[in-house]
Amino acid sequence: MDSHDARTPDPRHHVVILGGGFGGLAVARGLADSQARITLVDRRNHHLFQPLLYQVATAGLSAPSIAAPLRQILRKQANATVLMDEALGVDLAARRVQLAQGELRYDTLVVATGSTHAYFGHDEWERYAPGLKTLDDAFTIRRRVLTAFERAEREDDPAQRQAWLNFVVVGGGATGVELAGTLAEISRHTLPREFRRADPRKANVLLVEAGPRLLPAFDPSLSDKARRQLEKLGVEVRLGTAVTAIGADGVTLGDTPYPARTVLWGAGVAASPLGKHLAAPVDRAGRVQVTADLSLPDHPEVFVIGDLACVPLPDGKLVPGVAPAAKQMGRYVATLIKARWRGATLPPFRYRDDGALATIGRMAAVAQFGRLKLSGLLAWWVWLVAHIAFLIGFRNRLVVMLDWAWAYWTYQRHARIVTGSDTPIAKPLPSEAEHGQ
Amino acid sequence: MDSHDARTPDPRHHVVILGGGFGGLAVARGLADSQARITLVDRRNHHLFQPLLYQVATAGLSAPSIAAPLRQILRKQANATVLMDEALGVDLAARRVQLAQGELRYDTLVVATGSTHAYFGHDEWERYAPGLKTLDDAFTIRRRVLTAFERAEREDDPAQRQAWLNFVVVGGGATGVELAGTLAEISRHTLPREFRRADPRKANVLLVEAGPRLLPAFDPSLSDKARRQLEKLGVEVRLGTAVTAIGADGVTLGDTPYPARTVLWGAGVAASPLGKHLAAPVDRAGRVQVTADLSLPDHPEVFVIGDLACVPLPDGKLVPGVAPAAKQMGRYVATLIKARWRGATLPPFRYRDDGALATIGRMAAVAQFGRLKLSGLLAWWVWLVAHIAFLIGFRNRLVVMLDWAWAYWTYQRHARIVTGSDTPIAKPLPSEAEHGQ
Numbered sequence: 094m095d096s097h098d099a100r101t102p103d104p105r106h107h108v109v110i111l112g113g114g115f116g117g118l119a120v121a122r123g124l125a126d127s128q129a130r131i132t133l134v135d136r137r138n139h140h141l142f143q144p145l146l147y148q149v150a151t152a153g154l155s156a157p158s159i160a161a162p163l164r165q166i167l168r169k170q171a172n173a174t175v176l177m178d179e180a181l182g183v184d185l186a187a188r189r190v191q192l193a194q195g196e197l198r199y200d201t202l203v204v205a206t207g208s209t210h211a212y213f214g215h216d217e218w219e220r221y222a223p224g225l226k227t228l229d230d231a232f233t234i235r236r237r238v239l240t241a242f243e244r245a246e247r248e249d250d251p252a253q254r255q256a257w258l259n260f261v262v263v264g265g266g267a268t269g270v271e272l273a274g275t276l277a278e279i280s281r282h283t284l285p286r287e288f289r290r291a292d293p294r295k296a297n298v299l300l301v302e303a304g305p306r307l308l309p310a311f312d313p314s315l316s317d318k319a320r321r322q323l324e325k326l327g328v329e330v331r332l333g334t335a336v337t338a339i340g341a342d343g344v345t346l347g348d349t350p351y352p353a354r355t356v357l358w359g360a361g362v363a364a365s366p367l368g369k370h371l372a373a374p375v376d377r378a379g380r381v382q383v384t385a386d387l388s389l390p391d392h393p394e395v396f397v398i399g400d401l402a403c404v405p406l407p408d409g410k411l412v413p414g415v416a417p418a419a420k421q422m423g424r425y426v427a428t429l430i431k432a433r434w435r436g437a438t439l440p441p442f443r444y445r446d447d448g449a450l451a452t453i454g455r456m457a458a459v460a461q462f463g464r465l466k467l468s469g470l471l472a473w474w475v476w477l478v479a480h481i482a483f484l485i486g487f488r489n490r491l492v493v494m495l496d497w498a499w500a501y502w503t504y505q506r507h508a509r510i511v512t513g514s515d516t517p518i519a520k521p522l523p524s525e526a527e528h529g530q
Numbered sequence: 531m532d533s534h535d536a537r538t539p540d541p542r543h544h545v546v547i548l549g550g551g552f553g554g555l556a557v558a559r560g561l562a563d564s565q566a567r568i569t570l571v572d573r574r575n576h577h578l579f580q581p582l583l584y585q586v587a588t589a590g591l592s593a594p595s596i597a598a599p600l601r602q603i604l605r606k607q608a609n610a611t612v613l614m615d616e617a618l619g620v621d622l623a624a625r626r627v628q629l630a631q632g633e634l635r636y637d638t639l640v641v642a643t644g645s646t647h648a649y650f651g652h653d654e655w656e657r658y659a660p661g662l663k664t665l666d667d668a669f670t671i672r673r674r675v676l677t678a679f680e681r682a683e684r685e686d687d688p689a690q691r692q693a694w695l696n697f698v699v700v701g702g703g704a705t706g707v708e709l710a711g712t713l714a715e716i717s718r719h720t721l722p723r724e725f726r727r728a729d730p731r732k733a734n735v736l737l738v739e740a741g742p743r744l745l746p747a748f749d750p751s752l753s754d755k756a757r758r759q760l761e762k763l764g765v766e767v768r769l770g771t772a773v774t775a776i777g778a779d780g781v782t783l784g785d786t787p788y789p790a791r792t793v794l795w796g797a798g799v800a801a802s803p804l805g806k807h808l809a810a811p812v813d814r815a816g817r818v819q820v821t822a823d824l825s826l827p828d829h830p831e832v833f834v835i836g837d838l839a840c841v842p843l844p845d846g847k848l849v850p851g852v853a854p855a856a857k858q859m860g861r862y863v864a865t866l867i868k869a870r871w872r873g874a875t876l877p878p879f880r881y882r883d884d885g886a887l888a889t890i891g892r893m894a895a896v897a898q899f900g901r902l903k904l905s906g907l908l909a910w911w912v913w914l915v916a917h918i919a920f921l922i923g924f925r926n927r928l929v930v931m932l933d934w935a936w937a938y939w940t941y942q943r944h945a946r947i948v949t950g951s952d953t954p955i956a957k958p959l960p961s962e963a964e965h966g967q
Contacts, residue, residue: 137948138680138948139946139948155592156592156593156949157944162947164721167724168723169723177677177680177684177948232950247613247614286605286606287602287612290611507594509575510575511614512666
């Protein structure tokens, strides 16, 4: 058939996709009806539903509820191969990707390796203040938070005990707001009856933001609503406050030390280091400056999408690093690749803003759809329905709904399981040697 | 009230329980109606439903489905305190337990720290052949098994590829049989459509047992049935075969090397090392030889229960190291402690054999209740109902049922998520450097 041949002029055309997040997966799926060979490379074996990762970190969901094997997602797509490997570099001239375990030649390359957390030149903070990008990050945060309450229960010295009950969340974006709100809920509602010596209700959750407001991606009125909802949940919010040091004993806010054994990082993201291998200009956060069709300036066969791409909006801002944007870019690139095979092209990529949602805690959220702004219970319901609807795989949706319904009625969080071990970051406490009961 | 006083002559009597497994938890619960102070110490924050641990290891269940925080289980029992700490030693004369973070004085001590895996003097085998006792063990096995199929997919050399598809399970007890049966199911039913280069159906699952039969705790006729059911599922069973070496490349069976990149250990258990601190004779496996009421010969205030106790049966065998036995011992000790407070005592502990169950794979199991012996589908149903019934917490039961129903109809295993990283045990493959596609 002519139309069929037109879709795929060269059935051996090899599309290599680096990264199995929302963007990379959208490209692979968008090419399902083509005859091209597709290879999707990810260093993990699973796609992660990152918007709910904070719930794994705060023991509300188990990891498999928000992750699905990439192979399983693509198993019916016969033209797609999944490789679990790490991309180390790209040779644009030779059209080769260097992997940890070999290399791959491509005809078309899509780089969708996303972002990681950044510490603004203070990489030494990472061990004291873990960020939240992967399931392993979530397990680390879960372990630190749950262990802090356990240590408080063991501690006789009131000041030391309080240091274990002080939690600092750095950064007032969506991740920081979600973590702070959930920590407050855990300390006030989940744990109180379970400890005999330390009182979890004495936990302080401090959310520190250097800028003038929370959730800068939202309308200022919603930033303010988010702050008030957080404060109602028991979070102390400090705006316009810079963290100048982070260590085993706590943080320094400006010049003032604040003792806290648990510090979580939600402040900065930097694009995947792969962006620097692409011979294209990158912005301050390491995002690659692509052309209007999301390809590299001198390499139309190489696309960069998702959090790694720096895509300006008409108003001068950038397309935000959120899942819907990555999906839109992925779908656009898949359509463009197929158009090119027909000898056609597409108008430049245009981001469609479907609105923004951020959850704050139990029955508290903010939402913004164009001029419509919601907060409180209604926004929370919108958030709930949207996130369940977008979860990949029917089974996960069902389990997540069950988990949430259970958590809602009982205040219990079923994934309160400490596994693995942490590099001990705390100095040995002098009081521990003689601790008795 | 007189009767009340009689139950608890000294309300400050301190019962310390080491270990929050089936035995320790049964003691704590059995003392719920007393005025004694109870402290339960466990180095983990959760009780683990160990009979289903192999399902976490083989990606069928998520960790929180089979584990519950000890604090949550005991939160309504006001006389019980839970401490997350590790017991290092016991000073019997001073009645003190030495913990990693302090010490505890006791009036009555119950040691229920269970068992760990043993490598028969070959501790160097542990890194190549992980055992299965904790959730972290289960994650290690899950990671190795899932990664092996990924590596096979990357491998060009047929012999190397097959080495990644060869799985050896050492030990034909319940754990070995469960792991081998499930691995066969995964390779034949879950994965086949998802790989493009390696064929998971070419996986060999080899179950090696040094003794003359599988499941030695069962009647020989059921051992034989178990072997035949395993073979039907695709497992190769080798009885009377000793493993003489284990390394990164595989195992040696007698004098014959067998290449396999993944080796799992289900062969030996040893009692917790704490047993050696109790000034009582221990048997070859390190189990403590207790008196007829499960206390130490010269210390009636110290009890040893569960897998750590060596308790002879009338026929000369020992009470098996299974969950029902630990629970019975725990309930007995709680009742005995309360009886002593009344100035009474109890007849010696008697083990009631409620039967034995072992699952083999999809619709395959063996069960033995006195003279009644079951195998195949019927035994599998009994196993299913029994294990769901015994799972702690209604929510877990519901989720496990949902997971199983889903897995049954779809052959999918929802927890196929690789997290964490392994110490690389494999030598770098010469072929990998030049691997391309």
